[in-house]
Amino acid sequence: MIAQHFEYTVATSLGEAVSLLQKYGDRAKLLAGGHSLVPMMKLRLASPEVLIDIGRLSELSYVMEENGALRIGALTTHHSIESSEVVGRGCRSLAEAAGEIGDIQVRNKGTIGGSVAHADPAADYPATLLAFDATIVTLGPRGERSIHASDFFVDMLTTALEPGEIVREIRIPVHSGRSGSAYLKFAQKASGFAICGVSAVVDLDGAGAISKVAVGITGVGNKAFRGAGTETALRGQQPSPGLLRSACEKAAAGVVALDDIHASAGYRLDLARIYARRALEKAVERAG
Ligand SMILES: Cc1cc2nc3c(=O)[nH]c(=O)nc-3n(C[C@H](O)[C@H](O)[C@H](O)COP(=O)(O)OP(=O)(O)OC[C@H]3O[C@@H](n4cnc5c(N)ncnc54)[C@H](O)[C@@H]3O)c2cc1C
Known part of the structure; x- marks a missing residue:
């Protein structure tokens, strides 16, 4: 099927993405890797009037270890997580989960932020984010929030994200020792x-x-x-x-x-x- 007509706009910074979301309200949806949203649009299960493309925000694509925690930017692709030495060392099950997602095409485009925001009940990441007591960091019109994974996944395709909020980062405490x-x-x-x-x-x-x-x-x-x-x-x-x-x-x-x-x-x-x-x-x- 073909998606309903929509307007398309590209956010050139995280701040601009938050402003655009505020401007268009619930008429708009963010587009990251597009590997959950676009199929939903084609099936007419989602019909946003405006797509705000955040897929080029390189500032949201990173993996680093800092103060005993892994910090993963929302736009980091599944493939980057699967192949990250830092993730493999500090959080091996997350690398394994990323490597199990779909096929290489999906893993090259799909992002961890898009996956957690979509909250598919059969998605791979949530099991590991719960097991590691991860935190989802969001940015919205009222600033930044840190949401514990156990509070973030509310129900099927439903999260604790508030209108206008963007997933910015996933933080995972690294376990040391045995x-x-x-x-x-x-x-x-x-x-x-x-x-x-x-x-x-x-x-x-x-x-x-x-x-x-x-x-x-x-x-x-x-x-x-x-x-x-x-x-x-x-x-x-x-x-x-x-x-x-x-x-x-x-x-x-x-x-x-x-x-x-x-x-x-x-x-x-x-x-x-x-x-x-x-x-x-x-x-x-x-x-x-
Ligand atoms: C053939 C196929 C097989 C797949 N197999 C699997 C699988 O085995 N396991 C699995 O877990 N997943 C699977 N997926 C889903 C895939 O992992 C998607 O990449 C992921 O669910 C969504 O990420 P995305 O970047 O593509 O998000 P998009 O499709 O761009 O967006 C998804 C939703 O999240 C919102 N969103 C995106 N980014 C943000 C953000 N930073 N902040 C707030 N909201 C945001 C969008 O507005 C949209 O509502 C599969 C998909 C396909 C097409």
Whole structure:
């Protein structure tokens, strides 16, 4: 299908993008990599009257490590994240998640800011951003806000972004010492989107017990969530195959799973348990 007629304007700075968003209000949408918005427009699921192209704002494309945190600009492409040495070292599961997105064409154009703002329930990043307690930094008419990932993803395609706000940066605390992370996904064959994707982060203490653990799960419910039951069962324990298996029985406890043509709710819940265990096993191995 062909998108409805729209006006097109290019923002030449972040400040100009905020002003243009204010000027056009809810008639406008930002265009970053266009790999979620343009398909939505072609299907007439989105019909903005004005597109504000922020895709050329190089000031928003960067990856750096500063004061124990990874800072990733909103316009950093999936491919840049996948291939970043800094991300691979400090947040391996994020690099793995980026490398799992769609195909190379999608990864060369799509951006992390566009992905988090779009909040697809089957997107790859949210699981890792939740597991790493990431912060989404936004800029709007009232200035900058830092929103915790657990507050940012509100529901299917719905975030805590307020009208006129732009995602500016993603900040991820880097774990030091005996720490490991891993992202594993069971993908929908045609698009690559997650039917279930799990990101696990594990810190071990000097005696090899689990001092910190986080499990983020995407693709299973309306929005990505933390496997809180699994985390509680593992905290303070010595990791063993039996413990990981029993803890992961609670990976999606209380979650209403999606049920669609790609997978039944029951199948998704099974995948959540299995992929949580596999991701945790890998994270523990890497931490060791
Ligand atoms: C064939 C195909 C396969 C895909 N497979 C996967 C997959 O396996 N896993 C996965 O996670 N994703 C997948 N995607 C989606 C892809 O990751 C998109 O790149 C991403 O979801 C959106 O990023 P974008 O830069 O393309 O954003 P756009 O499409 O330009 O924008 C998406 C939305 O975010 C808004 N937006 C963009 N940037 C900002 C910003 N900085 N601040 C505020 N709002 C903003 C836009 O207004 C729009 O509403 C796939 C897409 C395609 C086409």
